[in-house]
Amino acid sequence: MTRKTDNIYASALTEMVDFRFDERVADVFPDMIQRSVPGYATLIAGIGILADKYAIEKTHCYDLGCSLGAVTLSMRQRIKAAHCRIIAIDNSAAMIERAERIVKADNSRVPVSLRQEDICHSPITNASVVVMNFTLQFVPVDQRNALIAKVYAGLEPGGVLIVSEKLTFDDADSAAWFIDSHLDFKRANGYSDMEISQKRSALEHVLIPETESAHHARFAQAGFQRSLRWFQCFNFASFIAFK
Template sequence: MSQHDTIFSKPLPSVSDFCFDQQVVEVFPDMINRSVPGYSSILQTLPQLVRRYAQNNTHLYDLGCSLGAATLAMRKGCEHLDNCNMIAVDNSEPMIERAGLHLGGFKSQVPVELRCEDINETRIENASVVVLNFTLQFIPPEKREAMIQRIYDGMTDGGVLLIAEKFRHTDDTMNDVLIDLHHDFKRANGYSELEISQKRAAIENVMKVDTLEAHEQRFQKIGFEHHTVWFQCFNFAAMLAVK
């Protein structure tokens, strides 16, 4: 069972860059549900989207799988298919180890291969569904287009890329409004001003967010025939792009 997130509850002499270490693993479900508005709605919709786009005799990828919550949701959506394999990847060994325990707790006919590796090195092939659930924002901006291109090249026709991200509004005034609403969301979920401030300082160097327009332009440039935002809450959005 997940512990309560108190990582940033006490004043720190210096705030280090955020990383997905053992300390974060222990509190991650509590952290993400109290920090990301709409997270549960996105997970609840993943099986429906996978059911719509997943194809027989293909691979499904969860890139940046953390504890496997999206992997579990994806697996529910492809249990009716023949010869469908899932590959879940994360570069955090503690995350992968815990994901294995979570996935092992639920019976399924769909095999899942867990890989501890840099998703920039993951080979994408014969993929009908690829999920980046709050993952791309942690990839260096200069590497994002190449990564999405590699995913596109490894996808089947009619395959879908599902991306959920925090984003930055192009209008600075509206961006400030969305940030304030997000902070209110965190306060309502029990985070103190100190926790909000220290978490923001820890994550600002490792998470560089794009605008929604940047995501759309990237989809178009790479060649996705159809793409849209299917969910948004404050400055968080989920998108799909179909090859």
């Protein structure tokens, strides 16, 4: 399948609207994510390896905010524990529709259930691995604690939560360096300054990043024994929290 080029913000917009995971975004999402998130392919592969390490026989593995199912496929192709099921959830109809086609074309043995739901209301049960890959940052801040607490309650002992997020920084110099480096990354991948600026405006009220310390504090508050940052590339990081 030919990857379509992300040119959503390539022309000057007369009206700026908030970013949405609609048909336009779903159509170019593979190109958008590869050109916008440094280290994305390595991160996805790593999540598959971690899922295989912590998946428990006869449990569920969740991909919350699954978009087109990259994490779902990575887990599906790696997990060896018997009788596991992957439950992939996204609130975007466009994403789920495409994810269904992508998963159907994959012949791995682990069964997958795809659901169009709001993850804040989805039950989490009998889970050994839960992944939120650049998902929590789109959840309203005042709902994040409850969501992580719900995930913790639904995990079996020995289960893990993997959360990948864009980070912000308390130190102004560090924040400026990471922002500039990420801008350089996007320019190197062919985005113009106008595209970068327009997309930043569209995301301003939709994607709310937090500091690393805020994430660790939330994991601890929910009851997780410990949490680690296992991956970082520029201002994008992934954490694993252990029940």
